[in-house]
Amino acid sequence: MTPDPIQRPGPNVDASAVSPAASPVARFRGILESSGGGARGRRLLVLTHHGPDPDAIGACEGIRFLCSEVLGFEARVATVGRIHRAENLAMVRALDLDFATYGEIDAGEFFGSVLVDTQPEFGHTFLPRDIPVLAVFDHHVPPGDTAEVPPLEVAHRDVRLNTGATSSIVYEYLRDSGVELPERVATALFCGVRYDTADLSRNASALDEEAYHATFRCADRSLVTAIDHPPLPPVYYSELSRALTVARQHEALALALLGEISHPEFAAEMADFFLRMKGCSWVVVGGAVAAEREYVLSLRTDRHFGNAYPLMARVLDGAGTFGGHGHIAGARIPLEDMGESMISSVERRLRRNALAVSGKSEAGELPSEGRPLG
Ligand SMILES: [Mn+2]
Known part of the structure; x- marks a missing residue:
């Protein structure tokens, strides 16, 4: 499938059916349910920006787990372009993350997509043809008037500018859904929070602090160290x-x-x-x-x-x-x-x-x- 940054179908969901007073994870669940796509056996596609960093990788894995194992919508992560930086590659390999290559995705298999650590209007983010963007989870300043494309209507857009890592936002959804974090997911989220906040020394909010400590408690510490000191190519x-x-x-x-x-x-x-x-x-x-x-x-x-x-x-x-x-x-x-x-x-x-x-x-x-x- 050819990446297409311009043609973007709008969401086919009734957002008004979801109570605005509900918690973010309840609202997200409502959006997925009202889209009706899962009932037809199709899946959700989880995407992030070009050249994903640890926060993007951690948030992708966290959202995949939330959708597949907690909310009951099978989800698949796909990345655009190769992952090169040794730490990022080590994260995918050490945690055995099952990420597809964007170009090998068959759009017909998916009823919707979810963007993490980026927004549809950013230039370094490619959106698939024919798959509506149902949700966005991010912490970057929206491009506003400088965007190359007009803003896309997204049913669930959770962008928190005062949060240091998207992985922390995803942690909150998992916390609020009451699920226990498996070691692999906790390790991925922990790496996301630690690198985007430089171990809580940069842009760290109360949620980042909580996410950092809670995910570390469940993480595989030997993998955390291995990811921090990966083998380097000649x-x-x-x-x-x-x-x-x-x-x-x-x-x-x-x-x-x-x-x-x-x-x-x-x-x-x-x-x-x-x-x-x-x-x-x-x-x-x-x-x-x-x-x-x-x-x-x-x-x-x-x-x-x-x-x-x-x-x-x-x-x-x-x-x-x-x-x-x-x-x-x-x-x-x-x-x-x-x-x-x-x-x-x-x-x-x-x-x-x-x-x-x-x-x-x-x-x-x-x-x-x-x-x-x-
Ligand atoms: Mn980030």
Whole structure:
């Protein structure tokens, strides 16, 4: 099935039949029941954003369990694109999660879909043709006027901006349904809460705290550790070596434009890594990804430097698409080809813009070389 971000059927449910006073899980159950699809033996499809992170993976598994084992609607998780980052891959493998590949899904088998850790209006989320979106569970700021597509009517939309992880929201549904958490589901949800809140040190609400402790009590602790220290492929070390060589420090800015990289998450991981360097307040890391024919860019700021989102807008200066919240932003610039001259012209422009933002050179002027790290 071809991903289609534009054509989206509306939900075929009567939301007015569900009492607004009911608990979120009771309302969600009511929406699924009034859609009538389960009665015809069809299933629910659980989807998340491109390149799912631990919170997305944990929330997918939690919702799958809730629907299949508690609410009585068989559910299947499908992901778009390969999962590359070692921690995320380790989570799927160590927990033996049964995730299908989006492209292999037969739409006819499903009566509805559920989106977790994202919203239909986000650019990095593909929606299937012919499968209505019945529910959305997320904690990101809705795109509002910046959305590429108009808002979709969704019968059950639970978006909580003050919650640190979607996995915490899913935990609440499971808690309220009174079910005991199996070890595997608890471990998946725990990893989701721990990585999105950095062990409750970032954006953590009372619900995140409760979810973190309650899921940890039921989790497999050896798997939690294994997921945190996954085996790394040899290419990881060669790319790390290149990143260390290529990175330059321009006072508070660490800048590393890496040419071709094996997967987008590597840029994000290096951005986090360089931000830990003393004296560095913001980081821009980028690389071209052949599989997606895109130049991906990750920007990070430390807690005093300000928001990542407006900085990313200035670094891109109109190129590509981007998003972000707080101290994190990411961007994608489509590439006509993967040739060296195409990649280096994109990198020249990004370097010049980043240095202009840091006040090191005016746009148009030849950028300074900076100095190697350390
Ligand atoms: Mn999340």
